[in-house]
Amino acid sequence: MKAKLILLCLLLPLLGWTQDKFTLSGYIEDGASGEKLISANIYDYVSGKGAVTNTYGFYSLTLPKDSVVLSISYIGYETQTFRLYLDQDITFNVKMNSDIQLATVEVSATKIDRIEEETQMSRVTIPVEQIKKVPALLGEVDILKTLQLLPGVQSGGEGQNGLYVRGGSPDQNLILLDGVPVYNVSHLLGFFSVFNADAIKNVTLTKGGFPARFGGRLSSVLEINMKEGNMQEFHGEGSIGLITSKLTLEGPINKGKTSFIISGRRTYVDLIARPLIKSELEEGEELDLKLNFYDLNMKVNHRFNDKHRLYASAYLGQDVFGIDSRETYSDGDYFELDNGTDWGNITGALRWNYMINNKLFANTTLTYSRYRFDFIAGIEDKYGENLDKISAKYISGITDYAAKIDFDYIPNPNHYVRFGASVTHHTYNPGAFQFKLGSIDVNVDTVLGSGKARSLEYALYLEDDMQLGRLKANVGVHASGFSVLGDESKFYYSVQPRLGLRYLLPNDLALKGSFSTMAQFINLLTNESLSLPTDLWVPSTERIKPQTSWQAAIGVAKTLFDQYEFSIEAYYKEMKNVISYREGVDFLGVENDWQDKVTQGDGESYGVELFFQKKQGRTTGWIGYTLAWNNRQFDELNDGNPFPFKYDRRHDISVVVSHQFNKTISMSGAWVYGTGNAITLPLYRYNSPIVASPISGDYYTDNIETVGERNSFRMDAYHRLDLNIEFYKKKRRYERWWVIGAYNVYNRKNPYFIYSGRNDNGDRVFKQASLFPVIPSVSWRFKF
Amino acid sequence: MKILKIFYLLPLLLLTSCDEDFFEQIVEVDVPEHTPTLAVSCYLNAADTVINVFVTSTVGILVNEDPPEVTDAEVRLLKDGNLLYEIPYFGNSVYQLNNITPLGDENAVYTLEVSAPNFESITAKQRMPQSVPISNAEFEAEGTITEDGDRVNKVTIEWTDPGGVENYYIFGMEAEIQFDPSDEPFRNYEPLGSTDPLAEDSGNYIYMKDATFDGNNYKLIAYNYGDYEQFESVKFHVFIQTITEDRYLYEISLEAYENSKDNPFAEPAILYSNIENGSGLFSLTANSLFTIEL
Structure with missing residues (x-):
């Protein structure tokens, strides 16, 4: 019984089981084209929690019942801010608007995709x-x-x-x-x-x-x-x-x-x-x-x-x-x-x-x-x-x-x-x-x-x-x-x-x-x-x-x-x-x-x-x-x-x-x-007979080049x-x-x-x- | 598949041939200085009555001159550690001894020693391999097909591999041809190839080892391109040459060397050598023959 309780305690955070938390989820997409945006950022200023969209533009963010101030940002798009009161699970799809002026003048972007926030390296x-x-x-x-x-x-x-x-x-x-x-x-x-x-x-x-x-x-x-x-x-x-x-x-x-x-x-x-x-x-x-x-x-x-x-x-x-x-x-x-x-x-x-x-x-x-x-x-x-x-x-x-x-x-x-x-x-x-x-x-x-x-x-x-x-x-x-x-x-x-x-x-x-x-x-x-x-x-x-x-x-x-x-x-x-x-x-x-x-x-x-x-x-x-x-x-x-x-x-x-x-x-x-x-080069050469007919012993002479250590030259x-x-x-x-x-x-x-x-x-x-x-x-x- | 290679290399050749000044230039490479050593080659068959030993010197890769002859070397052949022959200089880098009693395929160890002023002495040891009789050999005109689909002559060679020892073989064939009944027959070497997966093909002869059929009968199917219908009479002298492991490794490396030569995209290969303190090869072989009368 004790073991089951311990297991339950360990799994609770994964199961996300709480009485007063609700989930915001949905897709982030380009407002003009409908293209799903990969790795767009969703951040709640109130709780300090955030999420990132997956390869298909999907995100999910579970937060305590409260007001949330959401910031949605993505490279090359205007950052959008929304205020919501979270008292139930909400599907919240967001259409992002490209920063047109920036897009024509500069490669990227208003969004700060902070490298230090990611677990992933390399x-x-x-x-x-x-x-x-x-x-x-x-x-x-x-x-x-x-x-x-x-x-x-x-x-x-x-x-x-x-x-x-x-x-x-x-x-x-x-x-x-x-x-x-x-x-x-x-x-x-x-x-x-x-x-x-x-x-x-x-x-x-x-x-x-x-x-x-x-x-x-x-x-x-x-x-x-x-x-x-x-x-x-x-x-x-x-x-x-x-x-x-x-x-x-x-x-x-x-x-x-x-x-x-x-x-x-x-x-x-x-x-x-x-x-x-x-x-x-x-x-x-x-x-x-x-x-x-x-x-x-x-x-x-x-x-x-x-x-x-x-x-x-x-x-x-x-x-x-x-x-x-x-x-x-x-x-x-x-x-x-x-x-x-x-x-x-x-x-x-x-x-x-x-x-x-x-x-x-x-x-x-x-x-x-x-x-x-x-x-x-x-x-x-x-x-x-x-x-x-x-x-x-x-x-x-x-x-x-x-x-x-x-x-x-x-x-x-x-x-x-x-x-x-x-x-x-x-x-x-x-x-x-x-x-x-x-x-x-x-x-x-x-x-x-x-x-x-x-x-x-x-x-x-x-x-x-x-x-x-x-x-x-x-x-x-x-x-x-x-x-x-x-x-x-x-x-x-x-x-x-x-x-x-x-x-x-x-x-x-x-x-x-x-x-x-x-x-x-x-x-x-x-x-x-x-x-x-x-x-x-x-x-x-x-x-x-x-x-x-x-x-x-x-x-x-x-x-x-x-x-x-x-x-x-x-x-x-x-x-x-x-x-x-x-x-x-x-x-x-x-x-x-x-x-x-x-x-x-x-x-x-x-x-x-x-x-x-x-x-x-x-x-x-x-x-x-x-x-x-x-x-x-x-x-x-x-x-x-x-x-x-x-x-x-x-x-x-x-x-x-x-x-x-x-x-x-x-x-x-x-x-x-x-x-x-690194390359291998020949270092010396010599003449050697090469057998043409193994019966008569006829041969021709070839100049043999011998290479040194493999890849020892640059x-x-x-x-x-x-x-x-x-x-x-x-x-x-x-x-x-x-x-x-x-x-x-x-x-x-x-x-x-x-x-x-x-x-x-x-x-x-x-x-x-x-x-x-x-x-x-x-x-x-x-x-x- | 040579045409394939041409296809791939063509664009590169086109690019590299546009303007020689840009695409090719001489570069300084700091190559370590080379100390010349003796390069010695000796291929000796159990039935030979002549010993030829080819002796030259190695030279650094950037030396302009050809590798020099070494005319003042002492060349000795020892049998089981005892001096058998001293071999004198003959000419054209060859040391030669004629009219010797054939070594035979007695299971003896032969040592080749060469020493010359200003060179480190070299030695190489080989045990004479035992000849292996051919139990049967057959020839069938246009009886098989090559990897490239060519209809060619089929040559079948059968023998029993001696068990318990590693055996290495070379297979070859000579044709004894007579144009007209009044003519003297002459002998011509007829290159053999094979599609047998165990066989390696040098382009002139076949070589293989007995790793998968040790102690068993084996039938090798080889092919040959000759057209013999025009001749009055033809005999084929098929032979199995038993060789040493060193010779087999040399043949493998020779094929790799030839493949990589002048090919900048292939990894360079080193020609196998069993010469201690030098380069080259000392090889002992023993033949067995089988004649096919057409």
Whole structure:
């Protein structure tokens, strides 16, 4: 009996059971468009208690029976104040008005989103409007490249959009588009990302201190939420740039009830090149170049009532690269060659928001995600009476079906409980090669002996974000399981404790700490230098164990003068069973079992990150600095000795500044500096006979170069300045921007790779290859 | 799949070839000074009557000259610790001894020692592997298909793997060809490949280890691209060469080395060496042959 009483006492605060407390709950949304606002603040001046909206704009605040003075605030919107007398549960939806004057002149905002109030550390949210201001390669706004400018996030090679977060690699990032994992986030070999900023509402990156609701990757969680579509009016925006054009349309289907958004983007290098190529062809020759990428984002949402809301969203993106040629001879014979690769993602999500009661919110999601890479080659050769037909097709990819349910339970202002479960069915197609020659039809699986592989991934989580005076804590546990299906079945599981703490010191200086463990059951076979469409997602198997990590971080954070945000964090992360290609493995080859190509080892990274951000005013931006170490150890690499990771970057600095000169002109700049990448170079060489015929002993002599310790050399430091200037004008029916920019303004020859060769005099030297010189860009944006 | 590689690398090549001055430049790299060591290679078969030992020196990567010959070395072959042969310099970096009695596949340990002025002496030890007889071998014209779907000749090799020891093998084939009944037959090496998942393909021959079939019969299906219908008569001499673990590791590393050579995106590979204090390889092999008459 005594035990039951104790248990009841412990549960009472969670149950929120009191006789004289009532709950305010509802949605906060944009008054003009009806878009739900994520992380809007609700604060009661009387009780000093507050709440924050969740991903769907829902909030719940339970307060004693009394008068309340509510302040509702959000970045870029006028703060609203309401007086209410709370003597019953109230559903209170709020429509926020955009601060129009500020919105056109400045990036952000009146709302003071105080970093010291959050338990969460190692998380950054960047407004999409700010992302659009950051200068970009060829003027193509890129969400991922903007994230690379944050401390603790590093870029890989020049122009690449891979994110290396706190010593991790790009495959260790869980990238969610409306809650759906996107498996290949690259267009054009990683020079552009698949995310069209015009369709995006919100971007949040979590680098550590992972709340229990996240799992499945070691290094980061990137949440990208698409816009929902304007519930009230029809609007559009778009741009025409050097390589792409974009158009986004949104509006109500049923005003106030149902809205849609559709956003498309396409490159047109091939459209420009096609007439030029045709003009060079001779009689009888035909040649068609296919070189483009496109993507399409779509979303529909319908509000049944205050309790039920349904969202359907989809993404479709594709890269196409190929050449079709035909040569017809005077006698009617011809030779036709069709080659093409295409790769892309399709994702879809169906979400049902259900406000079960004013303290309990449920979100049920069904998702689909598919990444597929195809290579097709065909030859048709007609000579005389003969007609030879040869075709080859290579297909690889991954397909997911997932279902998950998440609950938000807010019993009182001191607890925010989240719990849920998910199950994902993965189907991997790690490379099926089909070949057809005349009547011969062969289907050979080149990677996994049994062809497609399947697995089930399960997750359960429970977390509570609680306030205990000046201490806030996020305590949780994430449990996951992974079942490899088929003949070589295997089951892995992992129980991952999570803890985040914040203690408010005097002068509103927040002391934060976190500890989290993570497990990753699926692996990406990728080259560390390039993002290739052939990158393969493969499951953990009997031989290839799941990757695991733990990370601890401590830091302080403070908002200064309501305008500046400052944080400094130190972290330490250990990773087990990380994957690397074995020495000399040809990452483009598909001939062998992928398990033979990789080896597993350990990783360790630690460092300090400093972030100073100005969020509002005419001048906005940030300075980020990271001091970091990042090492790997594999028994089968470098004689088992630890070595620096290729992207071990001791110093990483980024300075991003945007300034609004007046209502029509603004300028932005971004300067980055990073210690040179670690590389392996040959130290000496010798001549050696290589056996050609083992019977006769015939040989040829080759000059063998022998490398030193792995990654023991450094390339020169990387630094670059990008600039943008924007000219804005409001026309009668629309607004327009001319954006003129330059990438690598001072034409820095940044190293891409180094190799040994000979100079013009025949002397042996090391040569450095660089990729991008100064690249100007111009684009025209519009909005109506 | 080579065409795939061309597709991916094309854009990069286009970018890096726009303006050589910008995209390529000579850089100073502070490479530690290299102390030359001996680079020694010796491939010796149990049936050989000639010993060839290739001896050169290593040089620093930025040295312009070719690795120099080492003509004044003392090269010795020891059997079970006792001097068997001293091998004199022959020319073109080769030390050679002719008309020796074949070593045979007796289970002995051979040591190669090379010393030369201004170099640290090197040694390498190998135990002679035992030859393994081929129980059967067959040839079938256009009897199988490669990974790329090519219709090719099928060569089947069967043998019994000796149990209880790790065995490593190389498989190869020579064709003995006669154009016309009046012509003297000549021998030509015929490259073999295989789609067998246990087999590694060097491009010229196949190598594998017995990890999964220790002590059992095994039938290797190999392929070959030759067109032999045009000849008057053809015989195939199929062989299994038993090799040492060092040679097997060398073959694995050679493939990795060749794959990563001149590929800036591949992780560099180091060619395996069993030469103590130097570079190169000392390899002992033993053959068994099987002749297929068509």
